[in-house]
Amino acid sequence: MKVAALYDVHGNVHALEAVLADVGEVDVVLFGGDIASGPFPRETLERVRSVPNAVFVRGNADEVLSLDGLPESAAAARRWVAAQIGDDGVAWLAGLPFSWSADETLYVHANPVDVLQYVAPRTPDARVAELLAGVVEQRVVTGHVHLQFEREVGGIRWIGAGSVGFPYVVDDPCAEWVLVDGGEVTFRRTRYDVARADAAIRASAYPRGGDAEGFRVAGAEWIATAE
Secondary structure (H helix, E strand, O other): OEEEEEOOOOOOHHHHHHHHHHOOOOOEEEEOOOOOOOOOHHHHHHHHHOOOOEEEOOOHHHOOOOOOOOOHHHHHHHHHHHHHHHHHHHHHHHOOOOEEEEOOEEEEOOOOOOOOOOOOOOOOHHHHHHHHOOOOOOEEEEOOOOOEEEEEEOOEEEEEEOOOOOOOOOOOOOEEEEEEEOOEEEEEEEOOOHHHHHHHHHHOOOOOOOOHHHHHHHHHHHHHHOO
């Protein structure tokens, strides 16, 4: 089975359209969570729901109205997203399944336990092993940290798919995703007009849309030291 795994679109419909045009012939387009929370949530949600061979798993930002612990800026952005997609969209995202498995590959948003705890390239093996306890698949594909990477812990390959909408890459940002074909995993980067997309994001009413490039820079600084 050939699976195109698209994670963390975050409402960047410009990046999404470019990736969908680049995917080619696949059996499944897997959306790995954090789909619509971003500058163009309604358009993004409509587009992913129109993909005929799509499968979905839930991310933390798909729980749009879960606001506990969020700073006010993030909570305000989520409330804005909820208003754009309406009750049906909010309920549809919240009802997405936690995981999907095929061909010895487990697809989850952040880790096999929940949608929040992250694994980065420097996360200690012992911590990763705790999160992998009970996993029977040979591979785990995740997003959440907006970074492409691969590591192996306890004989299980952990693949970070990156982010379609906001990868933590400052130089030459592209839309990131992975192609999983049986046991073969290929990291993919799709070019699109980032400057045009950033301008559209800044011009949108999205409360956190003022500095898309700054979002990438802050993310890159965080991921450099994350454990």
